[in-house]
Amino acid sequence: MCVTSRVPVDFVCRRCGACCRIPNGIVRVDEREIARIAAFLGIDEEAFLETETELAPDRKSLMLRSRPDGACVYLTEENLCKINPVKPEKCRTFPFEWTNPDSSAYCPGL
Ligand code: SF4
Ligand code: SF4
Numbered sequence: 092m093c094v095t096s097r098v099p100v101d102f103v104c105r106r107c108g109a110c111c112r113i114p115n116g117i118v119r120v121d122e123r124e125i126a127r128i129a130a131f132l133g134i135d136e137e138a139f140l141e142t143e144t145e146l147a148p149d150r151k152s153l154m155l156r157s158r159p160d161g162a163c164v165y166l167t168e169e170n171l172c173k174i175n176p177v178k179p180e181k182c183r184t185f186p187f188e189w190t191n192p193d194s195s196a197y198c199p200g201l
Pocket of ligand 2: 103105106107108109185186197200
């Protein structure tokens with residue numbers, strides 16, 4: 092459940108990558124985001140859909156795939172986002188526009 096964010100005014104992202112390796116985390120992608128990410132990666136949209144996305148548990152949308160350890164496939168070893176310029180809205184807006192009830196448990200900036 093997402094709630095309106097109560098991010099501290101002095102919030103500073105520690106770039107720890109914890110928000111990108113939440114087990115069972117869901118990063119939905121819509122058609123516009125799919126086209127943008129595929130273009131950024133220089134791969135065909137069909138190939139992107141096949142290899143980089145999967146059906147969300149509620150079957151209402153596609154979401155980015157995760158690695159077996161729960162990390163997003165685009166999280167680098169340096170805790171950076173490989174698709175940062177075109178990352179999905181859900182990633183761009185956390186934690187400024189939304190958080191989950193347990194977000195402060197993993198995000199050291201909250
Ligand atoms: S797309 Fe980037 S910001 Fe979003 S979860 Fe994956 S690595 Fe993190
Ligand atoms: S968990 Fe919080 S501090 Fe760490 S990268 Fe994500 S937003 Fe930044």
